[in-house]
Amino acid sequence: MNDISRNALPTQPLTWARVRPGRRIADRTLKVVCALFTALGAFVLGWILLMLLYEGGSALSLDVFTHVTPGPGTEGGGIANAIVGSFILTLLGIVVATPVGVLAGTYLAEYGKGSKLAEVIRFVNDILLAAPSILIGLFVYTLMVPPLGGYSGWAGGVALAIIAVPVIVRTTEDMLRLVPGSLREAGAALGAPMSTVIVHISWRAARAGMVTGILLATARIAGETAPLLFTALNNNFWFRPDLMGGVSNLPVMIYQFALAPYENWRSLAWAGALVITLSILALSVVARLLLKKDHAR
């Protein structure tokens, strides 16, 4: 398009000279404002990352990764229990969410395609995708905390799973829909039952996209705080092997320590914030690279 306009009209200034000043100014304003807004977004991201690197970086030390969180007024300490706790809760959440999410997404894309029920479920799933996470915390509290006799890692894992499921359902369905129908027909023509076609053809063809969805869901729940406040809680010890009585985790630890009056708690909160943000950003970058590589192939 550029070539054509350049051939037709000799120079750029001449093109502009034909445009009324009012229109020219409106156009310039739009371009400058849009570019500024975009720069603002990049600036805020850069600012937040720099803040984390500065505050969190100066708080990092070997102790941070090897000691448990200190009690009120205790010197030193680390966040080892919170890191491991967060890892376990996230793993628990994703292990629960993956089968449910993948199967539900499979229903939407394969079995229920075009049915009324699938439409309703797709709609509800989209609502759940954006539902306030604190309400999910409240729901899991009433569902699991009093019945199990107290706060537990299990409740935290289920709360995170409920947040992860809609993400996985959505990406699984989207990715399965990209699989051409002729592949399925080829499988069916060989006499394979529907489940075999889905597992060995559809899933295999959509594998990279589905894994990306699961990784993105992991990134999403790893930093969730609100649903853990009333389910997994947080404490200053290693969790019990049965995960009852609360499991320390990074997000809630950061929330409590950042607002605390102790200097060492504050710096541990910054260290935790750096660790969790970098892990999440790395995870989401890897997830997207995976998808891009697969598409390029």
Next chain:
Amino acid sequence: MVALSERMSLSTMQTIRRAPKTTFDPLFRWASVASALLVLLVLAGILGSMVYGGWPAFREFGFGFITSSVWSVGKGEFGAWVAIAGTLTSALIALVIGVPISIGIAIFLTQLCPPWLKRPVSTTVELLAAVPSIIYGMWGLFVFAPLFARYVQVPVSSLVEGMPILGTILYARVPSGVGLLTAGIILAIMIIPFIASITRDILDQIPTILRESAYGIGCTTWEVVRHVLLPQAGVSIIGAVMLGLGRALGETMAVTFVIGNANRLSLSLFDPSSTIASRIANEFNEASDLHFNALLALGCILFLVTFAVLVLARLLIARVRNR
């Protein structure tokens, strides 16, 4: 591909030889139907637990629960108005600030951005969406709020002091940096990536030929955006905005950090307030009896409001997709 088809034919040949009576097939089907139904069940469960748990509070205070602005744990009196007003105001501020910026970013990405810059800018927007909300809260409280107090609250307060309406709305009694406006600004930053990426997708779906014909009759970029793209995208951009609104209404951690968690109704945007989500986050673990029920009733109100907003958002976005 070759390996795949080889394995396929092998496995199907075995199936045929063994007579195609398989228990896995119906099992798999039912498992996937059950998983899909579970999604429905979770949403119903959330609503059910809120209504059930909040019922005693609704029964005790009736309609006054929504209109009363008294929230006193000591006296056992609970009214939701301060939290409701705080939730709506902070979300509204977030939209007023966030929507123009989001649409600007979407226009930049789809219309103005040179190809080599597209990937980095998209990645930036995606990473902004991936940053956990608690990090926004820390940034807001420890970095943004002090700057905001010093360079905005103090000068503006002294400027408007004594003025009729502005003197109330923009006057900070204690310029600490936290408050409704700060919460609104942080929320705006958090919803920008969502609105921007959906708007970008919507703009990308508009047929190129419309754009090209507008340029062809000599329109400037501004005129193309204003008279071709925005009218075409119209309703679904409103849908994207509603989706952002839904996020802003329910956002918890970042708001809890920067809103100040005050319990009284104030007309000033600089004063601390609280939202439904921040109040639940702050008080739920210590609550018992009627306080507990009142917090669940707050959750119920939040659920109904966000549910309505999100349903509307989906309907608006879907309308254009189907066209």
